[in-house]
Amino acid sequence: MRGARGWDGLRQGDGAGQQQGGRPVPQESFYEFRVQGRLSEQARHAVGDFSEMQIMPAPPETIIYGSVSDEARLHGILLLLEDLGLHIVSLHQIPDLPAQREEP
Incomplete structure (x- = not known):
């Protein structure tokens, strides 16, 4: 099931910066995902x-900010958003991630 892959991708990758096959894995990156409408x-x-x-409302869109430790996690987040x-x-x-604020 595609949704299950998305969740698996989200749970992967706490090993940012560790060696993988002799190559360093990129450090954690931060992303802004803008989606249409309200969640x-x-x-x-x-x-x-x-x-x-x-999650921050920004009518007519919603902005979702998150940290991404590797490419598999990024793909997992994208699959989750698509599955939703x-x-x-x-x-x-x-x-960097914006300062966290309270939602209305």
Whole structure:
């Protein structure tokens, strides 16, 4: 099931910076995922289950910020968003996560 792969991808990779096959693995990167519209409660809960993911409404879109330790984790997040029926408007690597703020 494709959704299961997405969850597996999200759970992988706490070994950022470790050697893999003689090559260093890239350090953790930060990403901004912009999705169309507002997140449903189900989607908010699914994405919010991962403490490193921040959800910020920015009508008419929603911005999801997260840390990504490797390419498999990035693909896992993308699969999760797709499986939740979210339309990804844009994806950007950013220098750092924004300061966390309370949602209304």
